[in-house]
Amino acid sequence: MVELHRAGRYDVAQPGKRAVLWEYVRPGARCAARNPGRRIIPMTFSTSVISTDLALALARAVVGLVIAAHGAQKVLGVWGGPGLAGWTQGITRMGMRPPLFWAYVSAFAELAGGIAFALGFLVPLVAAALTIQMGVAIARAHWAKGFWNTKGGIEFPFTLGAIAAISGVADPGPYSLDRTLGLPTFGAGAYAVVLVIGVIAYLIGARRPATEASKVGRAA
8 A cells, every 4th residue: 555745846847847746655654764664665757647739739639630530521421421512502501602612611621621730730720710610610500509419509519619729829839740840830810810811701601692682581
């Protein structure tokens, strides 16, 4: 039987930062000097297993691959997906105009954008595109169904979009193609610009043509 006790601190790579060092000791051996007959078991570990940079990269990879898989369903028709023809019909039902254009934009945004996001390539720009994609999905297909995913609600796209948004305003870190290739850090400003452009484009695409609006008015 062993107990976990705080043994002290040690300096880590970055100056000014310190991490806690712990060790396992036998009961009653909290002070080896006072208990010379007790043996300390030298099992030590830091308080974290992976770095924040690696954790963010892993989150990007998981979310990016999930989004890319959904994009593959729309583009290639794999894994029970609708393919581009079926997805165009879905975009038509959502009321986006012109439907073929937005079907291609949204499908390839998920497929190519998801892969780029997983690899950490052009992170702020891609993250903005994915945030918009999830936002449009929420507004056009999930909002009226509530929150929970079991009822087709916003839970799933909201989670993916939130992680994309957080990544878009964060530094991509060393575990990214941006850093590996030495690309400039666009930052949160670029994320915001692409986000605003995407929202404007969505509002234009979601607007009903004048002829259709007049037909709806006469029918009412």
